[in-house]
Amino acid sequence: MTRLNTFAELEQWRTQAAAARAQNEKCVTVCGGTGCRAYGSEKVWEAFRAEIAKQQANVKLNYQVKVTGCHGFCEKGPLVVIRPAQIFYTRVQVKDVPKIVSDTLIGGKVIERLLATDPQTNEHVVHEHDVPFYKHQSRLLLNMNGEIDPTRIEEYVALGGYGAFAKALSNMSGEQVIAQVKASKLRGRGGAGFPTGVKWETCRNQPGEVKYVVCNADEGDPGAYMDRSLIEGNPHRLIEGLAIGAYAIGAQEGYVYIRHEYPLAVKTLELAIKQAEECGLLGKNILGTKFNFTLHVQLGAGAFVCGEETALMASIEGRVGEPMPRPPFPAEKGLWGKPTNINNVKSWSSIPIIISQGADQFAKLGTENSKGTTIFSLVGKINNTGLVEVPMGVTLRHMVYDIGGGISQGKKFKALQTGGPSGGCIPESLLDLPLDYENLNAVGSMMGSGGMIVMDEETCMVNIAKYFLDFTKFESCGKCTACREGVRQMNTILERITQGEGEEGDIELLETMGAAIQDGALCALGRTAPNPVLSTIRYFRDEYTAHIQEQKCPAGVCKSLITFYIIAEKCNGCTLCARNCTEAAITGELHQLHVIDDAKCARCGVCREVCTHDAVGVR
């Protein structure tokens, strides 16, 4: 790679890269995101390469195989798109590859059985953009995932990449960049929703030569994985956003703090930084200007609290990730005591879009107070699991039913959980709520970093509340008493309730303690920890009462309160349950009715899972 020394050289490179891209428009793109890799997509693209090479001897094919980032429709992986025709194949296996090459690449025919199906009409859909899951989305940040090979910087450059950075460096002052970010009304996508431009301005106005920019990629909320996908699919846009921010704020050094649990994202980002350095887009005298900017990658080591900005900075400094009281805010005193600006992956990645399209264009999307798009990972008991990017303001119902395709296995919707361990559960009666920061806060949840977990009738809300408190109890750094002791006490009460030992007054006690922790904890982790309990009490009080007064778990989850039994009319005596019971609690001869010995039963639920006749009930 040659080093670029002027803006003109970057433009020239873009023209060449775009021409090369146009020439190679015939390609087979295979999703290489973590999800599709887990389904075996690596073997699929190897098979494509081998098969195309083999056929090349007979026919001139001209198809390239391109490995892209996550397309978002993880439910149907491994995903393959044949370009330029945009034919979209799902669940592609190695054995399908020869047929795709012979029928589609050579013969130009579409293979029906590999297409996605519209759940409403039951018809096959040929093109990616017509699939209902994608049709209702507005992909601003995720647009290049699936289009480009993230390991090649020229692919990003060909599509206008680093153009916003060049625009800022050549035509705009730091103040002008900040004015654009403010005008776009972009708010922090890490969950708290603080106006990004205001944050930048505060940091810029601090005295001192040394300042830092930091990207928080410690995506710790269980159930959220869009930051990982953005880094895996389009790392250069994040780098470009950070570089623009550093220029605007007056920083010369930056850090990306990323979870070590995301090995592929780390590898992709490190490679992208190396390429940007080689091209002179990072480092000293960028594009021939006086601007210098170095970017480092710093790994997290599995501590949820490090998503909190003061704890994150402690961790970058190589210390234990304990939060500090604010003020002083990081913008005043951050890394090594210097002014530091921290934003989330999605916020940083939005910057090149705002600078190149203009703030007005960005602010056209969304609601009055929440602009632009947001990405949710729609997961749990939902038909179409995946990453969904929508303009702020769409309703939750639209998310769950139009995009998500409804609840899996025809079960009944119970709740939607957003905001991770800091958020809350939203009941069906509020599904028509338009999505934005204020609305979610008002109903006792929060935007969070974007996890949206769908729960059905078989999810126990008391168990879920306990699950989240187990999480925060474990992740509490232990520094302040309100979080360390308060969360533990609330957890103990919930434990009792789920074991059928709940007492009159427990619900009220949980409410009082929750409010006290919200007031008294040092950092956001502690202050928001009671939310899952308080929101489930608010909307699902009946379930708490059933556990306490009747010792019953209506969803059939809490082990101490349930009994498994065989439904006589449905059991055909196949012995499958008995063979899989590790406790030898099920007896019965072949073709005879089976019986579960309640005294021996460990309530693991394996019998219910394996039974092909729905003959195991729970009460």
Added chain:
Amino acid sequence: MGIELAQVDTIIDKHHADQRALISLLLDIQDQFYFLPQEALERVADKVGVPSVQVYQVARFYKAFSLKPRGKHLLTVCVGTACHVRGGERLVDQLSRVLAVAPGETTDDKLFTLQTVNCLGCCALGPVMVVDGTYYGKMSATKIDKVLSKYRNGEEVADDD
């Protein structure tokens, strides 16, 4: 037990003995030895120039680190919310029962260490289990035996499903 301190030195040098890289450095050491041996921690404190107590503090604080030797195969079960509502807890319970260890422990034959993780970000595959970096999606209690036997028999290759 003795370890090759030269290997530790190589890792320390790779990170320029920089205190800022302490966490990355310890992660690399753990990749090498599968846990953090005491001699390695002492060496890091020495060469990086931070007090041993700080190295231990960091090693104890972050969940990714283990100060105890681990088994030959590492079983990581995702207990993120999406996996939880799809039966992740049941999977952990069943593994605990089958292997007779609690999460965080190693089997007597030193073959498996069971651990949980908060989210691996592949929620579409939930419940997910990872064995030495190989992902097993849509896991159920009944698939456990099949997966474990592969590792018991020394074949470490995953099949397609």
